[in-house]
Amino acid sequence: MDKPARKRPFRPVYLLLLLPFVAALSVPFYNRVDPEIAGIPFFYWYQLLWIVLGAAILIPIYFWETRGSDRG
Amino acid sequence: MTMDPVAIAVFLTLFVFVTLLGFGAARWRRGDLNQLHEWGLGGRRFGTIVTWFLLGGDLYTAYTFIAVPALMFGVGAMGFFAVPYTILVYPIMFLVFPRLWSVAHAKGYVTAADFVRGRFGSHTLALAVAVTGIVATMPYIALQLVGMEVVIAALGIPMSIAVPGLGHIPDAPLLVAFVVLAAYTYSSGLRAPAMIAVVKDALLYITVLAAVIVIPAELGGYAKIFASIDPKALLLPPAQPGNLGPQSAYATLGFGSALALLLYPHSVTGLLSSSSRRAIKRNAVILPAYSFALGLIALLGFMAVAAGVKTLPQFGSGFAAFGNNFAVPALFLKMFPSWFVGIAFAAIAIGALVPAAIMSIACANLFTRNIYKEYISPDASLERECQVAKIVSLVVKLGALFFIIELPTQYAIQLQLLGGIWIIQTLPSVILGLYTRRLHPLALLIGWALGIGAGTWMAAQSSFKTSTYVLHIFGTAVPCYAALSSLALNIAIAAILSLVFNALSRTPQIDATLAEDYG
Numbered sequence: 001m002d003k004p005a006r007k008r009p010f011r012p013v014y015l016l017l018l019l020p021f022v023a024a025l026s027v028p029f030y031n032r033v034d035p036e037i038a039g040i041p042f043f044y045w046y047q048l049l050w051i052v053l054g055a056a057i058l059i060p061i062y063f064w065e066t067r068g069s070d071r072g
Numbered sequence: 073m074t075m076d077p078v079a080i081a082v083f084l085t086l087f088v089f090v091t092l093l094g095f096g097a098a099r100w101r102r103g104d105l106n107q108l109h110e111w112g113l114g115g116r117r118f119g120t121i122v123t124w125f126l127l128g129g130d131l132y133t134a135y136t137f138i139a140v141p142a143l144m145f146g147v148g149a150m151g152f153f154a155v156p157y158t159i160l161v162y163p164i165m166f167l168v169f170p171r172l173w174s175v176a177h178a179k180g181y182v183t184a185a186d187f188v189r190g191r192f193g194s195h196t197l198a199l200a201v202a203v204t205g206i207v208a209t210m211p212y213i214a215l216q217l218v219g220m221e222v223v224i225a226a227l228g229i230p231m232s233i234a235v236p237g238l239g240h241i242p243d244a245p246l247l248v249a250f251v252v253l254a255a256y257t258y259s260s261g262l263r264a265p266a267m268i269a270v271v272k273d274a275l276l277y278i279t280v281l282a283a284v285i286v287i288p289a290e291l292g293g294y295a296k297i298f299a300s301i302d303p304k305a306l307l308l309p310p311a312q313p314g315n316l317g318p319q320s321a322y323a324t325l326g327f328g329s330a331l332a333l334l335l336y337p338h339s340v341t342g343l344l345s346s347s348s349r350r351a352i353k354r355n356a357v358i359l360p361a362y363s364f365a366l367g368l369i370a371l372l373g374f375m376a377v378a379a380g381v382k383t384l385p386q387f388g389s390g391f392a393a394f395g396n397n398f399a400v401p402a403l404f405l406k407m408f409p410s411w412f413v414g415i416a417f418a419a420i421a422i423g424a425l426v427p428a429a430i431m432s433i434a435c436a437n438l439f440t441r442n443i444y445k446e447y448i449s450p451d452a453s454l455e456r457e458c459q460v461a462k463i464v465s466l467v468v469k470l471g472a473l474f475f476i477i478e479l480p481t482q483y484a485i486q487l488q489l490l491g492g493i494w495i496i497q498t499l500p501s502v503i504l505g506l507y508t509r510r511l512h513p514l515a516l517l518i519g520w521a522l523g524i525g526a527g528t529w530m531a532a533q534s535s536f537k538t539s540t541y542v543l544h545i546f547g548t549a550v551p552c553y554a555a556l557s558s559l560a561l562n563i564a565i566a567a568i569l570s571l572v573f574n575a576l577s578r579t580p581q582i583d584a585t586l587a588e589d590y591g
Contacts, residue, residue, distance in 0.1 A: 017163040024156035024326060027319040031149075031308050039295025043307055047155040048367045054159045055360040058166050062353055 013064050020054040075228035076405075082414025083227060083421070086275070087249075090268045090422050094256030097263040108182060108458045111261035112437045113345045116177065120354045122266055123346040126430070127355060128362045129269030130342045131161075131333065133212075134219030134424035137276075137369055142396035144373025148305025150318060152370055156326030158363035161333055166356035169334060170349035171506045174591030179584065183434075184340045184502045185442040191505050193582030194513035195446050200520055201498045202442035205337040206435045206468075208491035212336070213431045213472035214484040216424040217246060221476070222394050223417040226401035243477050249425070254469045257429045258462050262345055265429040272426055275419035280365045283372060283416075287407050291378050297371075300378040315549040321540045328556035332496040335503070337434035338427060349591055369400075376403040428469065436464040486536040493527035493539065493555040500566045506590065509583050515569035523562030530554035 024047070033041040101117055103110035118126060136154070143151030172187065181187045184205065189198035224245045225231060233244035241247065256264045288294050298306065308318045333339060346352055381387055381402040390398040404416050440461040445452055452460070475484055497520045504511060530541035531554050543550045543557055 014167075017167060020159050020163050021327075024159045025323045027308065027323045028311065031310070031319060033307065036295075039293055039298060041298055041306060043149060044152065044298075044371070047152065047159070048364065050159050051155065051360050051363045051367060054162060055357050058162065058353075058357045061166070062357060065353075066350065 013061055016057050016061060019057055023050045076410050078410035079414040080227050082411050083418045086418035090271050091252050093267050094260060094264040097267040098260040100263050100267060105261055106455045106458050108461055111458050112433050112461055113182060114262040114266060116345055117347050118345050119347050120351045123351050123355050124358055125269040125273055126266045127342045127359060129272055129426035130338050130430045132362045132366055133216055133427040134420050135215040137420060138219045138222055138397050140370045141373035141400045144370050145376050145399040146396040149308050153322050153325045154370060155367045157329040158366060160327060160330035162356045162360055165334060166353055168503055169343050170352050171590045173349050173352055175585055175589045176344050178589040183438050183441050185438060188501045190584035192513040197501060197513045197517050198442050200517060201501055202438040204494050204498050205438050208495040209337050209431050209435050211484045211487035211491055213428050214475040215488050216428040217476040218481055220421045220424040221246060222397050222401055223420045226390060227417060250469055250473050253425050253429060254466050257465055262433055265426045269426045272422040275415055279416040279419045280368055284368045287375050290407060297374055297378040301374055321551040324553040324556045328553040332492045332555055335495050335498050337438055338431040341430060341434040372400050372403060379403055379406055381406055432465040432468040435468045436461040439464045489539045490531055494524055496555040496559050497523035497562050499559060500563055509581060511566055512570040512573040515566045515573050518569055519562040519566030522565050523558045526561050527554045527558030
């Protein structure tokens with residue numbers, strides 16, 4: 001069992017990890033054609049965009065976790 | 073189909089090149105290949121970049137690159153669920169899997185079942201995790217062969233080749249490819265697919281880049297491509313009163329698949345072979361580059377519709393033999409010059425070799441550690457352990473080959489679909505186990521069994537044609553990926569029974585791991 005002494009306090013920065021879930025699972029929101037970009041319907045470019053945003057969100061968390069230490 | 077000498081020459085040249093690379097890999101970052109962690113985990117020495125190539129080649133398989141656009145080609149928007157799926161994999165990888173890496177590193181674990189064995193002190197639960205992993209992976213290996221078969225056929229290479237003295241050998245090209253693969257996996261272990269993955273990925277990115285620039289230009293732009301799609305297939309059908317419809321299937325498929333993916337043995341093997349937790353976290357940030365490529369490849373299915381490949385007479389036999397899986401090869405044959413077809417098809421065929429090698433190594437690790445060493449020969453030496461793993465990796469590949477040659481492809485597809493439902497049932501033991509020891513091993517085992525039973529039953533209701541099952545929640549029909557609903561049952565059972573068993577039990581819990589092992 002995890003020792004209580006090792007329990008780290010919850011960090012709000014981890015809430016960022018929920019964003020991709022909200023974005024990717026709100027299907028009725030993005031299940032539409034307009035607005036199109038360069039002829040690509042919203043449904044498609046929105047989800048492709050979230051691949052990039054999902055990765056981008058991890059970057060600040062990564063740096064927040066690893067700052068001032070060499071373990072990560 | 074007609075033979076295309078230029079395409080075949082380019083294809084074969086690249087194939088021979090990666091074969092040499094596979095055998096040469098034994099000497100790369102040299103280690104004692106008679107030790108399981110050296111052969112089966114590459115010595116846990118792969119840094120961020122090598123891990124990126126290895127996991128990219130491992131998680132985004134040749135079959136994915138054939139089947140996802142085939143689904144887009146056949147049914148439209150539903151096939152795009154692969155995108156939310158790959159969006160959700162990485163927050164999970166970032167948060168959870170560094171913990172598994174740390175505890176495996178501290179305790180010398182090679183498989184997820186090793187961890188479960190140590191954490192819960194139950195060899196039965198570990199066996200359940202190991203067997204689930206092996207059974208879920210076998211059809212996945214078989215499907216890699218399908219990807220390879222499609223491109224070999226599309227090149228016009230005859231599947232049945234006459235050999236003097238032996239008569240006609242059916243599926244000869246597949247046989248050759250797999251014997252070669254088996255040989256270098258045996259000799260080089262995980263180093264072989266890691267090295268080959270670098271070449272495969274270079275070819276893949278070149279192909280994708282060319283495809284998304286050249287093909288739309290020739291077809292008159294993206295607007296024209298999307299305009300050629302049936303409006304009903306372009307989006308998911310909206311929810312009806314009392315029925316959420318395909319939208320909830322789409323969301324649950326994406327979420328459930330993301331939860332299942334990293335539990336597969338080949339994912340765990342790839343993750344544990346990295347040199348640090350940091351390498352895993354960095355990979356969660358850079359692996360989405362492959363997701364983006366996959367999203368673009370999915371759109372190739374629509375490009376194939378716009379190019380009208382299905383009605384072209386030269387592709388009739390291909391579609392007859394492989395169905396919609398032939399859409400992307402047909403598109404490439406129509407739009408690319410011969411030499412580039414050779415490159416693109418090599419990317420797909422080599423893309424089948426990398427995951428097939430890693431999957432067979434992962435199965436071999438599981439068998440050796442959690443079945444052979446646990447039940448058959450507990451005092452086997454380290455050398456013996458590694459020897460067994462090498463032999464098992466051969467057996468696993470032969471099994472997959474037999475599967476594809478002897479049985480209808482449909483069986484492999486249905487088993488792979490079930491594999492996702494089965495592997496997700498190890499989530500409570502493996503992922504929840506990383507965070508808490510409060511779950512009781514017997515409760516986890518019962519939850520696992522009921523989850524597998526319920527999930528299989530739900531898939532059986534559609535005669536294994538689809539993995540979604542309609543739940544009725546407060547009078548609303550909710551189509552849901554069976555893996556997700558059966559996992560919910562599994563977790564509920566495991567949690568409730570854990571409360572009961574822990575209250576009744578007076579024996580202290582066994583746990584070989586310490587809080588600091590999790591990093």
